[in-house]
Amino acid sequence: MTEKFNLHGFLPFLLHHTSEKVSLGFRDIYRDRYKMTRSEWRVLATLGQYGPQTATDIGTRTGLHKTKVSRAVHSIETRRWLNRRQDENDRRIHLIELTKQGQSAFLSLCQAGVTYNQKARDFLGDKDFDALVTLLGKLNHM
Amino acid sequence: MTEKFNLHGFLPFLLHHTSEKVSLGFRDIYRDRYKMTRSEWRVLATLGQYGPQTATDIGTRTGLHKTKVSRAVHSIETRRWLNRRQDENDRRIHLIELTKQGQSAFLSLCQAGVTYNQKARDFLGDKDFDALVTLLGKLNHM
DNA sequence: AAATTATAGTTACGAATGTAACTATATCAA
DNA sequence: TTGATATAGTTACATTCGTAACTATAATTT
Numbered sequence: 001m002t003e004k005f006n007l008h009g010f011l012p013f014l015l016h017h018t019s020e021k022v023s024l025g026f027r028d029i030y031r032d033r034y035k036m037t038r039s040e041w042r043v044l045a046t047l048g049q050y051g052p053q054t055a056t057d058i059g060t061r062t063g064l065h066k067t068k069v070s071r072a073v074h075s076i077e078t079r080r081w082l083n084r085r086q087d088e089n090d091r092r093i094h095l096i097e098l099t100k101q102g103q104s105a106f107l108s109l110c111q112a113g114v115t116y117n118q119k120a121r122d123f124l125g126d127k128d129f130d131a132l133v134t135l136l137g138k139l140n141h142m
Numbered sequence: 143m144t145e146k147f148n149l150h151g152f153l154p155f156l157l158h159h160t161s162e163k164v165s166l167g168f169r170d171i172y173r174d175r176y177k178m179t180r181s182e183w184r185v186l187a188t189l190g191q192y193g194p195q196t197a198t199d200i201g202t203r204t205g206l207h208k209t210k211v212s213r214a215v216h217s218i219e220t221r222r223w224l225n226r227r228q229d230e231n232d233r234r235i236h237l238i239e240l241t242k243q244g245q246s247a248f249l250s251l252c253q254a255g256v257t258y259n260q261k262a263r264d265f266l267g268d269k270d271f272d273a274l275v276t277l278l279g280k281l282n283h284m
Numbered sequence: 285a286a287a288t289t290a291t292a293g294t295t296a297c298g299a300a301t302g303t304a305a306c307t308a309t310a311t312c313a314a
Numbered sequence: 315t316t317g318a319t320a321t322a323g324t325t326a327c328a329t330t331c332g333t334a335a336c337t338a339t340a341a342t343t344t
Contacts, residue, residue: 005252007191007203009275011262012165013184017205018278019161023154037300042155049149055323061149063159065302070324092309092322110147120153123284124277132277133151135270136160142265179330197293207332212294234292234339 022120029112034105039064039072041109044098047082048106052097081105164262171254176247181206181214183251186240189224190248194239223247 007013023038030036036044042062047053050061059069073096076082081102087093098106121129149155165180172178178186184204189195192203201211215238218224223244229235240248263271 002190002249002252004256005191007187008279010187010255010259011275012161012168012258013187014275014278014282015157015161016165018282019154019157020205021282021284023158026154039300045149045152045155048144049147056321063162066323067302067325068300071300074324090310090322094323107144110144113152114146116154117152120281120284124280128277128280131273132281133153133156135266135274135277136156137150138266138270139262139274140156140160140163142163142262181330198291208293209295209332210330213330216294232292232340236293 026113026116029116030109033108033112037072037075039068040075043069043072044076044081044102044106045109045113047096047098048103048110052095054093054095058096076102168255168258171258172251175250175254179214179217181210182217185211185214186218186223186244186248187251187255189238189240190245190252194237196235196237200238218244 027038027041030041042064043058046058046061050057053061055066055069055073058064058073059066062069064072073082073084077084079101080099082096082098084094084096087095124132169180169183172183184206185200188200188203192199195203197208197211197215200206200215201208204211206214215224215226219226221243222241224238224240226236226238229237266274
């Protein structure tokens with residue numbers, strides 16, 4: 001059985017290893033620039049990309065646990081980078097939206113993100129990079 | 143700038159998202175079967191796959207921080223799944239090797255791992271699966 | 285040889301995390 | 315309408331984690 005098992009081709013290992021390497025490389029940027037955690041950056045980016053939404057929406061989009069979302073939202077709120085507005089019809093729900101400052105931080109990190117992503121694209125080549133994105137997207141829907 | 147930035151094609155997001163999904167799916171297996179953490183499983187698998195080695199070797203192979211390796215090794219040692227033997231020439235170094243019990247646990251999880259990996263292979267198809275493994279491996283060396 | 289620097293691995297401590305329990309509100313069913 | 319169930323989000327608590335400091339040993343420099 002062991003001869004059938006190979007860590008190099010074992011997806012949980014391979015993905016985690018690659019993911020950590022790539023994610024942490026970018027984390028240095030938002031950590032140094034804004035002292036943000038990974039959860040905070042994810043929440044900011046999701047709000048910046050998809051606009052005002054609820055905490056549950058953010059959790060669905062990022063895959064973050066709702067407690068992580070809750071904490072990250074609070075932390076970003078403290079920076080005055082977002083506002084929460086209670087829904088009038090369903091008072092359990094709060095619509096979360098970036099402030100001007102939040103949008104500006106998102107924009108600044110967008111630029112860094114595009115540059116960072118381009119490095120990987122250059123390294124792999126356009127064709128392979130696009131193939132990788134497609135394959136990962138597909139795997140997400142397994 | 144924002145229009146150039148797309149979370150769907152942003153590697154740190156995409157990789158992390160996919161990786162979490164795939165890794166956690168397998169984690170359920172070793173957690174339910176042996177109450178192991180992710181670090182512990184990684185250390186066990188590395189020892190099973192590459193044989194006796196030092197803690198530093200394990201760290202290099204898994205990408206785990208040395209404190210995580212240290213803790214995981216202790217925890218696995220408590221189960222009597224591994225032995226540590228001090229190097230006679232360099233007494234800072236300990237060679238870590240699986241016991242019979244450790245090997246047997248590794249074997250049992252190997253089987254589950256092969257099955258788990260095969261599900262992804264079936265889902266993507268042989269060609270795409272192999273392409274994905276290749277691309278991730280390449281990206282690891284960026 | 286003594287002093288300095290480097291490496292292997294552990295430990296302490298504050299920060300981050302996950303689970304479960306909780307509050308508040310809404311929906312559904314009897 | 316009331317009782318049961320479901321959902322949004324927060325909080326408490328124990329566990330895990332990362333950073334930095336530490337011990338022990340080895341290698342290098344002076």
